[in-house]
Amino acid sequence: MDPRSAVAEAWPEELGEEGSQPAGEPGSFIYLPTLLWAGFFSNPGDVDKALKYLEDSQILTYHYGIPTSLRKTGQQWDFPNAWAPLQDLVIRGLAKSPSARAQEVAFQLAQNWIRTNFDVYSRRSAMYEKYDISNGGQPGGRGEYEVQVSGPYPTGTFGALLPHN
16 A cells, blocks of 8 residues: 555545544544554655644643643543553654654653653552643543553553663
């Protein structure tokens, strides 16, 4: 499959430049992480577009992780929660880009996520499946169940990112 058609399929134009569901539509997943991880932004222009989205949407201003979405629905998959698998997708996707700027952003995002996990672990002796990035990186909340302690999401992502920093 031509990467261009995969990008067009996964990030249809009607979703706009931001790559997320329009307000009021069901769903909240930002398509960008999957596209980055899958390597569909090998063209420098596409990488620049992805970085512009991250900058324009102010996602890079969050120091405790990347929000799962920018929608404030009160659900666990939306703002202000940050989940480890999403961090991994975005960081690895940017890191393997040919763009030096994308690699710098990946390094900074990885440092932010590692710091959040380390700081919370230092205070609570536990890692969590999600973190509230609007509240100093505290364990996340909302959704249909209490935030889960440890597990494969946080520990796997933390372990995978650590050697690269």
